[in-house]
Amino acid sequence: MSQRRVVVTGLGATTPLGGDVASTWAALIAGKSGVRLLTEDWRELLPVHFAARVAIEPADQMERVEMRRLDRSEQFALVASREAWKDAGAPDVDKERLGVVIASGIGGVITLLDQFDNLKEKGARGVSPHTVPMLMPNGPAANVGLELQARAGVHTPVSACASGAEAIGYALEMIRTNRADIIVSGGVEAAIHQLPMAGFAAMKALSTRNDAPERASRPYDADRDGFVLGEGGGVLVLEEYEHAKARGAKIYCELVGQGLSSDGYHIAAPDPDGSGVQRAIKFALANANLSTKDIVHLNAHATSTPAGDVAEANALRLALGKDADHVAVSATKSMTGHLLGGAGAIESVFIVKALQERLAPPTINIENLDPAVTIDVVRDTARSLPSGQIAALNDSFGFGGHNVVLAFATL
Amino acid sequence: MALSAADVLAGIKEIVEEVAGIPAASIELDKNFTDDLEVDSLSMVEVVVACEERFGVKIPDEKVTDLATVGDAVNFIVNAAA
Numbered sequence: 001m002s003q004r005r006v007v008v009t010g011l012g013a014t015t016p017l018g019g020d021v022a023s024t025w026a027a028l029i030a031g032k033s034g035v036r037l038l039t040e041d042w043r044e045l046l047p048v049h050f051a052a053r054v055a056i057e058p059a060d061q062m063e064r065v066e067m068r069r070l071d072r073s074e075q076f077a078l079v080a081s082r083e084a085w086k087d088a089g090a091p092d093v094d095k096e097r098l099g100v101v102i103a104s105g106i107g108g109v110i111t112l113l114d115q116f117d118n119l120k121e122k123g124a125r126g127v128s129p130h131t132v133p134m135l136m137p138n139g140p141a142a143n144v145g146l147e148l149q150a151r152a153g154v155h156t157p158v159s160a161c162a163s164g165a166e167a168i169g170y171a172l173e174m175i176r177t178n179r180a181d182i183i184v185s186g187g188v189e190a191a192i193h194q195l196p197m198a199g200f201a202a203m204k205a206l207s208t209r210n211d212a213p214e215r216a217s218r219p220y221d222a223d224r225d226g227f228v229l230g231e232g233g234g235v236l237v238l239e240e241y242e243h244a245k246a247r248g249a250k251i252y253c254e255l256v257g258q259g260l261s262s263d264g265y266h267i268a269a270p271d272p273d274g275s276g277v278q279r280a281i282k283f284a285l286a287n288a289n290l291s292t293k294d295i296v297h298l299n300a301h302a303t304s305t306p307a308g309d310v311a312e313a314n315a316l317r318l319a320l321g322k323d324a325d326h327v328a329v330s331a332t333k334s335m336t337g338h339l340l341g342g343a344g345a346i347e348s349v350f351i352v353k354a355l356q357e358r359l360a361p362p363t364i365n366i367e368n369l370d371p372a373v374t375i376d377v378v379r380d381t382a383r384s385l386p387s388g389q390i391a392a393l394n395d396s397f398g399f400g401g402h403n404v405v406l407a408f409a410t411l
Numbered sequence: 412m413a414l415s416a417a418d419v420l421a422g423i424k425e426i427v428e429e430v431a432g433i434p435a436a437s438i439e440l441d442k443n444f445t446d447d448l449e450v451d452s453l454s455m456v457e458v459v460v461a462c463e464e465r466f467g468v469k470i471p472d473e474k475v476t477d478l479a480t481v482g483d484a485v486n487f488i489v490n491a492a493a
Contacts, residue, residue, distance in 0.1 A: 063432065064432070065429075065430075065431065065432025066432070068430075069453075069454075125460055125463075126460070128457065129452075129453040129454075129456035129457060130453055130457075133453075
C-alpha cells in the first residue's frame, strides 16, 4: 500500500504582525517589525525593555467570559484554530478521525505566576479553580480539541523552541499511520512576563538594544546581540490527501516529510559543528523523497543570537552543499520576534504562504551581513520563487538540542 | 450588618454574569445553578469565593453542595450575615 499523503487545507495565526494570516502575511512581505517597547512598569526591572506582543489582543477576538478561564496561550490557540478551521471550510468530519496536536514551549506560565501572586496576597482561597487547566502545557491543545470534539487523539509534544514544528511533524505521522484523517496542528506561546524574560536575560539570550527595539531582531547581521521574545501562535489544518479531494477542499500544498535529531551536546548552546541539524535536514529530505536540488526556499530558525545563527548557516551550507546557492533563506524572526513554541508553527504557515504566493519573505535589519554566513539570505525585500513544482524547508531548534526540519512541496 | 434578600440576589446576578457569562435577566431565585444556568463545578467555586468577598460571609465547602438554586444561596447568605 502506498503511503498516505498529507496536505495543508487550512491556516490560522495570531502574531505580532497581525491578528490573522492575511494581515500577518501582508506585514511580513512588507518587511514590518512587530517589536515594540513594553508598556509595563516591570520592564525597568530587566535589562530588556521590549518584546513582540500580538498585534490584536485576544480580548478583541473572543468573548470575555470565555477568556477568563483560558491562559493567554490557550486564547491564542483558539483564535488561530478557529481561523484555520474556518479556512479549511469547517468540514463536517468523523470526530473519531479528527485529532489536535498543538504545542507550547513553556505552557501557562503567566497563569502560574499570577496565581502565585494571588496565593501570597489572599491565601489558598484566592487561587482560581481554573489554575491547573490554564497552566498545563497541553491546555492549548485540550481546549481546541474540546471545541472541535476531536476524538482521534489530542497531543502536545514539548521541545522548547522546536515544539511547534514537532507538533506538525507528529500530526503528519498520525495521518500517515492512519490514526486520523484530519488534524489541527501548530504551536503557541504566551510568555511575555517579567520572570521568563528575566530568565532568558540571565542567559544573555535576549537582545538589549533598548534604544531601537524594531531594529533589535537582526538574524545574520554582524552586530546581532540576542533574540527578541515574541508571542502568539500558528495553526495548520493537515488532512489526508484523498479525504481532502473527496470533500473538494482547497489544498495549499503538501507536507511531504520531517526530519528529527538531537545534538547530545549542551542544554542550551547550539552544537557549533551543526551535525545534528545536518542530520535532521538529511532525514527530512529522505523522508520527503526529495533531493537538495528540489529545495528553493528555507525558513531558518535564525533567532538573532550570535552563536545560533552562524551554527545553523554553516549546517545549512554543509547539508545542502552547492544546492544551497538556489535556496532563498528567510529569517522571519527579524519581524515577528521569537515565538518559542509557536515559532515552528507560524514559520510553517509562512512556508505554506510562500509556496502559494511564490514569494520568499524578507529578512530585515541586516545592516552588515556576518561574513561567516555563506547562504543566500533574502534581505530587505521579498523575493519571487520559481514556477513549476517547488519545495521548501522549515528549520526549528530548541534548548535541549532538539532539531526538527519540516518539508513542504507544491502539489 | 443585615443584608436584604433583594440586595443579595442583585449581587449574585452580577457575580454569575461575570463568572459564567449568563445574562443577569435570566437569573432568578428558582433557577438551579447546574441544571438551569449551566454553571460548572469550577465556576461554582469562583461564584462562592466571589460571594464570600462581596457579602463578607463564610460559605463552608460542605454547605456549597446544598446551594442548588439561586434562592438557596440568597437564603444562606442572608442568614449567615444576620
